[in-house]
Structure formats: structure tokens, C-alpha cells
Amino acid sequence: MAEISTITATPIPVPVAGASSGPDANGSVGIVSPQIIPFSEPLHLASGQVLPHYELAVETYGHLNERRNNAVLVCHALNASHHVAGIAADNPKDIGWWDNMVGPGKAVDTDRYFVIGVNNLGSCFGSTGPASINPATGKPWGASFPMLTVEDWVQAQVRLADHFGIEKFAAVMGGSLGGMQALSWAITCPERIGHCVVIASTPRLSAQNIGFNEVARRSIISDPDFHGGDYYAHGTVPRHGLSVARMVGHITYLSDEDMASKFGRAQRAPGDNGAFHYGYDVEFEVESYLRYQGEKFSTYFDANTYLLITRALDYFDPSRNCGGDLASALQPAQADFLLVSFTTDWRFPPERSREIVQALLKNKRPVTYAEINAPHGHDAFLLDDARYHAVVQGYYDRIAAGLGLPERRRTTGVLA
Numbered sequence: 039m040a041e042i043s044t045i046t047a048t049p050i051p052v053p054v055a056g057a058s059s060g061p062d063a064n065g066s067v068g069i070v071s072p073q074i075i076p077f078s079e080p081l082h083l084a085s086g087q088v089l090p091h092y093e094l095a096v097e098t099y100g101h102l103n104e105r106r107n108n109a110v111l112v113c114h115a116l117n118a119s120h121h122v123a124g125i126a127a128d129n130p131k132d133i134g135w136w137d138n139m140v141g142p143g144k145a146v147d148t149d150r151y152f153v154i155g156v157n158n159l160g161s162c163f164g165s166t167g168p169a170s171i172n173p174a175t176g177k178p179w180g181a182s183f184p185m186l187t188v189e190d191w192v193q194a195q196v197r198l199a200d201h202f203g204i205e206k207f208a209a210v211m212g213g214s215l216g217g218m219q220a221l222s223w224a225i226t227c228p229e230r231i232g233h234c235v236v237i238a239s240t241p242r243l244s245a246q247n248i249g250f251n252e253v254a255r256r257s258i259i260s261d262p263d264f265h266g267g268d269y270y271a272h273g274t275v276p277r278h279g280l281s282v283a284r285m286v287g288h289i290t291y292l293s294d295e296d297m298a299s300k301f302g303r304a305q306r307a308p309g310d311n312g313a314f315h316y317g318y319d320v321e322f323e324v325e326s327y328l329r330y331q332g333e334k335f336s337t338y339f340d341a342n343t344y345l346l347i348t349r350a351l352d353y354f355d356p357s358r359n360c361g362g363d364l365a366s367a368l369q370p371a372q373a374d375f376l377l378v379s380f381t382t383d384w385r386f387p388p389e390r391s392r393e394i395v396q397a398l399l400k401n402k403r404p405v406t407y408a409e410i411n412a413p414h415g416h417d418a419f420l421l422d423d424a425r426y427h428a429v430v431q432g433y434y435d436r437i438a439a440g441l442g443l444p445e446r447r448r449t450t451g452v453l454a
Contacts, residue, residue, distance in 0.1 A: 075095075
């Protein structure tokens with residue numbers, strides 16, 4: 039029988055190489071270094087193309103127990119990476135993007151769970167992508183890199199699980215695009231996932247979201263320095279286009295309430311008595327902020343990767359081959375589910391999470407759903423919110439109890 043609920047608020051260590059320096063008293067997994075794991079078996083993609091071989095960048099935290107039943111896979115969103123938690127060994131200022139969620143005593147407790155952070159294929163943070171060398175030409179793949187889908191990423195992640203000897207994940211989780219990957223895991227590999235944790239996500243993009251992605255892509259493609267995607271050979275980077283793409287995307291991650299609170303209509307450098315400058319340079323604080331975010335992004339993110347990942351977002355729709363019926367698409371799922379949405383997330387609003395919940399209930403799948411009243415928009419899934427973290431922690435405590443994992447040994451103030 040279907041179950042819907044809302045949570046309100048030691049494994050015997052088998053060391054796995056390449057993880058971290060060890061947890062500290064503040065709940066951090068410590069200093070971490072990535073592993074680069076090669077795969078020689080060709081990967082057949084949804085597009086019909088084949089990737090002959092590839093590498094995945096991975097970080098791991100905690101220890102895989104003897105039963106190998108305590109593994110959690112964390113899937114990342116558009117511009118994130120495998121660096122989920124801890125302090126990067128090569129840059130002490132580089133803290134994992136979900137460090138507030140993953141670590142000893144945190145919601146995803148690395149004292150109990152073995153957590154894997156993986157960088158998707160096509161990315162620019164260590165896994166094989168457009169900037170990697172194409173073995174057939176000896177040059178960067180560039181525009182010839184194969185198109186990718188969420189399902190292709192899951193295929194590659196299945197091989198990663200095999201690499202670690204993990205037959206079944208305790209949970210696969212992610213926010214935004216990462217949540218799409220978790221949902222795809224539950225559909226395409228139902229026997230290999232015990233719990234599916236989908237946060238601030240959607241079963242498909244709306245026309246508006248596809249439109250935002252297209253504006254971002256056109257800004258990159260129309261940049262004179264793009265050179266048809268083969269800018270590596272020209273020694274250029276389409277920084278202007280990539281910067282504008284980031285500005286467009288960043289607006290969609292924030293709520294109107296959050297932007298009003300942070301910036302309002304404050305002027306950057308008003309003239310006498312608050313006079314306008316009557317020009318097209320920075321006039322308002324919000325303009326300065328967006329330009330800064332865009333310019334910073336253009337210094338470290340690859341333009342071809344941005345094109346690939348936004349297109350994968352557009353393509354994701356598990357109900358496409360089921361006449362648009364999401365319940366039919368979710369019929370193969372065997373996992374229990376946790377879904378979390380945020381009231382001010384207008385990119386992937388709560389209605390989309392509720393759609394998944396209703397489809398799961400039609401299939402009599404156990405599902406826990408929490409809708410958090412938070413002002414931060416889509417970015418709320420990355421931020422500290424005691425209610426949100428309590429929901430996730432409570433759910434993982436329940437997973438641990440079901441698997442016979444030891445009780446929590448320490449807390450970080452999320453739950454008493």
C-alpha cells in the first residue's frame with residue numbers, strides 16, 4: 039500500500055583509496071583529493087553515438103562497510119562537480135558545494151554512509167568532456183563531442199558502481215539536475231537503488247525553462263570567439279557569451295523576494311542626491327552582482343560543457359515514451375522516495391515535485407514529501423535551512439535503521 043509522510047524534523051570500515059584526510063571535530067570530511075577512474079568499455083549513447091572510452095572524476099567520503107550496503111551516490115547540478123564535501127587538497131578556499139549536507143554527523147552522515155560524488159561526462163572538472171583529447175584526432179573533442187542525456191550519465195554511473203563493487207546503493211540523491219539523475223536511476227536501474235532522494239527538481243522542463251536555456255546557448259554560440267565550438271585551437275574563450283549565459287541562469291536561481299532583499303533598487307554609485315548617470319554602464323547593485331557572477335563563471339567553466347548540459351536538461355522527460363504519463367514511466371521503480379521542494383523556487387516549482395509524488399502514489403510507492411517555505415528560490419537546496427536539513431537527516435536516519443547501520447554517533451545541531 040502506498041505511503042506518504044513528512045519528517046519534521048558503525049559500519050565496519052573497509053577503506054577505499056583516494057577519499058579524504060579524515061573527519062574533523064567540526065563535521066567536515068577534511069581535506070579531499072579526487073580520483074580519476076578510467077573506463078575502457080565503449081559507452082553507447084542515446085543519440086546513437088559511441089564514446090570509445092572515458093574517465094570519471096570522483097571523490098569519496100566515509101567507508102564502504104563489509105556488506106557494501108551503505109553507499110550513497112550524490113549527483114550534481116549544472117555547474118557543480120564531484121567535489122561535494124570537504125576542502126580541496128589543492129585549494130583550501132574550495133569547499134564542497136554540498137558541504138553543509140554531507141559529513142560526519144551531518145544530514146548525510148559519513149560516519150555511517152560511504153558517499154560518492156561523481157563528475158558527469160561532458161563536464162569540465164576532470165571527467166571526459168569537450169576539452170579532453172579525442173583519441174582519433176589527438177586534438178580536443180570540441181564541437182564533435184557526443185551529445186549526452188541524463189540517461190547516458192546514469193549508464194556511466196552504473197559502471198562506476200560496478201567499479202566499487204556496489205550492487206545496490208542505499209540511496210541516490212541530487213538537487214535540480216542531480217535530482218533528475220536520481221529519478222532516472224529509479225526508473226532505469228530499479229534493482230540497484232534502495233532510496234531515491236529528489237530535491238528541487240522536476241520530471242521535465244517547461245517551455246519557459248527550455249527558453250531560458252536557449253537564450254543562454256545563443257549567447258555563447260553567437261560570441262565571435264566561439265568558433266563553432268572549436269575555440270581551443272584558436273586560443274580563445276567565448277567569455278562574453280558564457281558570462282551572459284550565466285547571468286541569465288543566475289536570475290532563474292534566485293527568487294524575486296531574495297533579489298529584493300539583497301539588492302532592491304539600490305544604485306551602485308549614485309550621483310549627487312541619488313541622481314542617475316543616464317547611460318548603459320552599471321547603474322544598480324543587481325547589475326553589478328550579475329556582471330560579477332557572469333565574469334567569474336567565464337573564467338572557470340567550459341562553454342561547450344554549458345551547451346551540452348543545458349541540452350541534456352531539455353531532453354530529460356521519462357514520460358516521453360509513455361504518452362506523457364509520468365505514472366507509467368515510474369512503474370519500474372522499486373525504491374522508496376524522498377522529495378523536497380521550496381515555495382519560492384519558480385524555476386522548478388513545488389507543483390513539479392507534487393506531480394512526481396502523485397505519480398508515485400498511483401504506483402503505490404512509499405514517498406515522503408516536504409515543501410519548505412524558504413525565501414531563496416531554486417538555490418535554497420544548496421543553503422543552510424534547519425527545517426530542510428532536518429527532513430533529509432531524518433530520512434537518512436530511517437534508511438540507516440532499515441539497513442541495520444549503527445545509530446548516529448554525533449550531531450551537528452540539525453536535530454536534537
